[in-house]
Amino acid sequence: MLKLSVVIITYNEERNIGRCIDSVQAVADEVVILDSHSQDRTTAIASEKGAVVYEQPFAGYTEQKNAALDLATHPLVLSLDADEAIDERLVASITEVKNNAIADGYTMNRCTSYCGRFIRHGSWYPDRKLRLFDKRKARWTGEKIHEKVEIAGTTGHLKGDILHYSYDRLDEHVSQNNKFSTLSAEAYFAKGKKSSWTKMLLNPFWAFFQGYILRAGFLDGFLGLVIAANVAHLTFMKYYKLYALQKRIPV
Incomplete structure (x- = not known):
């Protein structure tokens, strides 16, 4: 063995x-x-x-x-x-x-x-x-x-x-979204990846649609909706912070 x-x-x-x-x-x-x-x-x-x-x-x-x-x-x-x-x-x-x-x-x-x-x-x-x-x-x-x-x-x-x-409360999830979106944006920026208005608008929508509809997140009830919304929020924050780094906008 x-x-x-x-x-x-x-x-x-x-x-x-x-x-x-x-x-x-x-x-x-x-x-x-x-x-x-x-x-x-x-x-x-x-x-x-x-x-x-x-x-x-x-x-x-x-x-x-x-x-x-x-x-x-x-x-x-x-x-x-x-x-x-x-x-x-x-x-x-x-x-x-x-x-x-x-x-x-x-x-x-x-x-x-x-x-x-x-x-x-x-x-x-x-x-x-x-x-x-x-x-x-x-x-x-x-x-x-x-x-x-x-x-x-x-x-x-x-x-x-x-x-x-993972998270016992919603505020823990929101706080982690803020941390992870910063780390993701910094990693993308270091690689030379770009953000745009289109990515800030469409990518969060696609993240929500994919998780909640295509992958049946709705079957987890109210918490499935909360998770899908937070995944969309994380996606938006990631591309917003990347855009801010590009434009030298304070985050």
């Missing part, structure tokens, strides 16, 4: 880290935490649950996650965020991989909890992620935001979900 390292980067995650570690206990041969000098009980909780804890200043999401990979003892790695957990079906699927791996990496769906309810339609589900892989053939790539794993090898797909515990 292959041994598995679960790697997690953290910063002030005392609310989430215990749940995350508990969810992987049945499959993890080690849990590695790379913490960015948290000011709360994150590292204490992780240590109490048997994780190996390292610390270094935050270097960016891509760099931090690759540093965490390098700390893993075993080649087979499951990379999670602190606000994630794995469900029982995914535990069973990962156990099968440990017994008989037939690919170099595996994707799985991510299901997000929003204001206390899991969302199973729209632009948020299935949110397929490559998170289980042979670290000798994979690295995290990306800039300030939207980091992803790139693998030089074969991939398969596992049954079961990563459970993502």
Whole structure:
């Protein structure tokens, strides 16, 4: 049987880290935490649950996650965020991989909890992620935001979900939209991408239509509408801030 390292980067995650570690206990041969000098009980909780804890200043999401990979003892790695957990079906699927791996990496769906309810339609589900892989053939790539794993090898797909515990309240979502739109606009600007009035008007509309209508976000009821509206808002803010950078307008 292959041994598995679960790697997690953290910063002030005392609310989430215990749940995350508990969810992987049945499959993890080690849990590695790379913490960015948290000011709360994150590292204490992780240590109490048997994780190996390292610390270094935050270097960016891509760099931090690759540093965490390098700390893993075993080649087979499951990379999670602190606000994630794995469900029982995914535990069973990962156990099968440990017994008989037939690919170099595996994707799985991510299901997000929003204001206390899991969302199973729209632009948020299935949110397929490559998170289980042979670290000798994979690295995290990306800039300030939207980091992803790139693998030089074969991939398969596992049954079961990563459970993502995101926003408990709308104001948390709005605040994160503001942060992510700034990071996205800065990344686009650095690449030489351009915004325009057309993109500011049409792209948010398309984001809403795609998530709420084409991908059946309406089936999630009122929260499906709220999510679609916030995805449109994020899209507008991203292209507005990019336009502001182009025109040297204060944001």
